[in-house]
Amino acid sequence: MSLSTLATEPIEALLPLASDETLVPLLDGRWVRYANLDGAASAPALASVAARIAEVTPWYSSVHRGAGYLSQVSTALYEEARRTIAAFVGARESDVAVITRNTTDAVNLLASAVPGRTLVLDVEHHANLLPWQRSPHGVTVVTGEATVTGTLARLEAELVGRPHALVALTGASNVTGESLPIDRVVALAHEHGARVFVDGAQLLPHRRFSLASTDVDYVAFSGHKLYAPYGAGALVGRRDWLDEAPAYLAGGGSVQRVTVQEATWSPAPARHEGGTPNLLGALAIASACEALTALDPVVWEEHEQALRQRLVAGLAEIPEVTIATLWEDSAPPVGVVTFTVEGADAGLVATYLSAEHGIGVRDGKFCAHPLVTRLGLVEGALRASVGLGTGSEDVDRLLAGLRAFLAARAAGELEQRYRLADGLWGLAEDPRPLPRIAGLAELARTASSCRG
The missing domain is CATH 3.90.1150.10 (Aspartate Aminotransferase, domain 1)
Structure with missing residues (x-):
């Protein structure tokens, strides 16, 4: 065209x-x-996602917590949503899907589980940079070159020069929409003993992606970028690190046994989903996943x-x-x-x-x-x-x-x-009327570190 x-x-x-x-x-x-x-x-929100939330809201109840009929329905819906989310990103049979608040939450969860140094590029969204800066194992930040070829060469040089447990990269830049070839990054990382995490926040609303076919080890994404803005996200990938990591959010639902001195933690995903989960958020993502899969x-x-x-x-x-x-x-x-x-x-x-x-x-x-x-x-x-x-x-x-x-x-x-x-x-003067929404007194004008 x-x-x-x-x-x-x-x-x-x-x-x-x-x-x-x-x-x-x-x-x-x-x-x-x-x-x-x-x-x-x-x-x-997609119209179909909003309709799905309206459909299931009357059935909302506690998840994993009760024998009541609505609780059983809610628990079944939540776990089915987890399976749909995992399937959407082509999860392998042994992978685990953890429901999070958003991509930022998912990256912080993974950062708590990585057992070694992480390598990232300077092109990343803060969500895929700041958590690694706080890692006790350290982070290597590579400044990209003007070409994909040159940038891949810089990545390889760092992988050769120092052991890394993980390479974390964006699936698509939230600034320019560009990306490195994931297959080549995976090949380089795996050759040097590192796993690969893809920040899929910008990629998945625009392209199909599969963990199994790319051999990527982990992917994270947010519902609010995937036409499902109901406060949930997901981290999907290999189980071992997540089973061995400390519980990300300690609380009810993440344990098998508790005494006043200690706790026996559940394996993932429950290990990292302490507290009452966001059922509607998970269902919204699953509904969006179904709509996008049908395209x-x-x-x-x-x-x-x-x-x-x-x-x-x-x-x-x-x-x-x-x-x-x-x-x-x-x-x-x-x-x-x-x-x-x-x-x-x-x-x-x-x-x-x-x-x-x-x-x-x-x-x-x-x-x-x-x-x-x-x-x-x-x-x-x-x-x-x-x-x-x-x-x-x-x-x-x-x-x-x-x-x-x-x-x-x-x-x-x-x-x-x-x-x-x-x-x-x-x-200078704003004559525009406000929408008739309860609780809206004026239009917001707030500064943001990302805006400024």
């Missing part, structure tokens, strides 16, 4: 979202359908690539826009595009797109400070992400919004409408 065709041919969303009919107010008084291009941060993987990838190419082609036609790239020889990225607008604060652009065009994008450093620093984005950037619920209208509205921003800036109109306070951009 040519770029000229992409510019004119409409592209419909692949799956319906629970938020498809959500309207947001604009500065000029109009209400428009929200164009959510921020799924790389948190994706809205034709070729159609899925073609849909996303068509949208991404449409976006990249449109951005390339705006002289003031520069797209960030990590490796000049990488495979086609997933649906994540980070860019800057010459002479414009990313926070101002994002605020303008929201207030005047009903578009949601991310601005800042994307919880990947070492990478954005290496890419020269020290002042932050903008990120747009496309996915299953995105259509060409969303992409076209973003491109039109960016052109309108540049026209308004040239006309000197922005100074009258926007102001900077405490490091955050906002409207």
Whole structure:
């Protein structure tokens, strides 16, 4: 499909979202359908996921705790969800799936179990960097090269030079959408006696993945990026380290026997799931896994690539826009595009797109400070992400919004409408009404270490 065709041919969303009919107010008084291009941060729920939660909520009860009928139903649903989640990532028969709060929680759990030094790249999201920095066994952080080939050579040199227990890498960068070839990393790591962990938070909402077929040892992901934002995630992989590790969250459900002096801990997954588990979160992820598994993987990838190419082609036609790239020889990225607008604060652009065009994008450093620093984005950037619920209208509205921003800036109109306070951009006067939601007194304006 040519770029000229992409510019004119409409592209419909692949799956319906629970938020498809959500309207947001604009500065000029109009209400428009929200164009959510921020799924790389948190994706809205699939309509089927929201329906599943509504279906099972009346049956909610304690899990692994009671003989009551609803408790038995809830326990059965929870364990079936675990099996569905494991199957979604191609778990081997001997693998274990632990339900966590999110990817960050899953990485911290794995970090508590790794019996040796970990090797990571500087391209990682903080969730796949900070836990390893705290490891008592130490961490090696490799600065990537400008090419995939050069970066792999750096990884190999470190593996040859010092023993490592684990290589931890992103399945897809949350900044550029690019990735290293997982099969080559696995081959290098296993050759030198290291296991491989893949942070699948950005990969799994965009591509099929299998532990068994890739020979990856562990994978983690979050429901809130997989169109199931109900507060759960998962760590799936080899059992031995997780069975031998200290209980990650000590409490009820993680033990077999307790005295006032000691405890006999259960094996994984119960060992690391102390307390009442998030039944609805696990069911939401399982429902999303089923929906994504039912998709034709070729159609899925073609849909996303068509949208991404449409976006990249449109951005390339705006002289003031520069797209960030990590490796000049990488495979086609997933649906994540980070860019800057010459002479414009990313926070101002994002605020303008929201207030005047009903578009949601991310601005800042994307919880990947070492990478954005290496890419020269020290002042932050903008990120747009496309996915299953995105259509060409969303992409076209973003491109039109960016052109309108540049026209308004040239006309000197922005100074009258926007102001900077405490490091955050906002409207000088905001006449937009709040949605009728209980407990919402005002729109939030809070600083974030990942935004700033």
